[in-house]
Amino acid sequence: MKNIILSILEDSINVKQRFVSENLDAMIEGADRLAACLASGHKILIFGNGGSAADAQHIAAEFVNRFQIERPPMAALALTTDTSVITSIGNDYHFDDIFSKQVAALGRKDDVAIGISTSGNSENVIKAVRTAKDFGMYTMGLTGRGGELAMCSDLVFPVKSDITARIQETHITLGHILCDLVDRTLFPEKF
Numbered sequence: 001m002k003n004i005i006l007s008i009l010e011d012s013i014n015v016k017q018r019f020v021s022e023n024l025d026a027m028i029e030g031a032d033r034l035a036a037c038l039a040s041g042h043k044i045l046i047f048g049n050g051g052s053a054a055d056a057q058h059i060a061a062e063f064v065n066r067f068q069i070e071r072p073p074m075a076a077l078a079l080t081t082d083t084s085v086i087t088s089i090g091n092d093y094h095f096d097d098i099f100s101k102q103v104a105a106l107g108r109k110d111d112v113a114i115g116i117s118t119s120g121n122s123e124n125v126i127k128a129v130r131t132a133k134d135f136g137m138y139t140m141g142l143t144g145r146g147g148e149l150a151m152c153s154d155l156v157f158p159v160k161s162d163i164t165a166r167i168q169e170t171h172i173t174l175g176h177i178l179c180d181l182v183d184r185t186l187f188p189e190k191f
Helices: 002-039 051-064 083-092 100-106 123-134 147-152 164-186
Strands: 044-048 076-078 112-117 138-143 155-158
Touching: 002 044, 002 112, 002 138, 002 155, 002 164, 044 051, 044 100, 044 123, 051 076, 051 112, 051 164, 083 100, 100 123, 112 123, 112 147, 123 138, 123 147, 138 147, 138 164, 147 155
Parallel strands: 044 076, 044 112, 112 138, 138 155
Antiparallel strands: none
């Protein structure tokens, strides 16, 4: 068991190190986009399925409440939390529409939409990203090796792993890095 634990940890660290080294410029660009969005009074919409839904909620909470410093709340919304909206859309239309209809209802030009899909091929995430682009929103895709999400997002964060757990661990690390960079950009006096 100890060897298994150490092997999992080593693999997780290696995937994250490779991701960071390959995406440094993209992370800075993403943080700049998010900071500009929030500073101009716009919002961030975040969505995904399963573990990625939980990541969407986690990242939104870091912006709305706080990350590591005391600062004003920032406008971020996980589109994974309203069961009445999700189930009514899924029942009356299709599960593929659960995020795109919310983006159409809540999103505005110059907001940022963040779609999360470990496979990169979740149809409801892809459809929501395309809807966001139609509304003039900037789109970010957090994915595994790519998929359709990588092809339709303005900025892509691919994690080169075939293990869902490693991809999700890297996505939440990315979310924390983006939160930290946005805080430092918008509230430099706090550091």
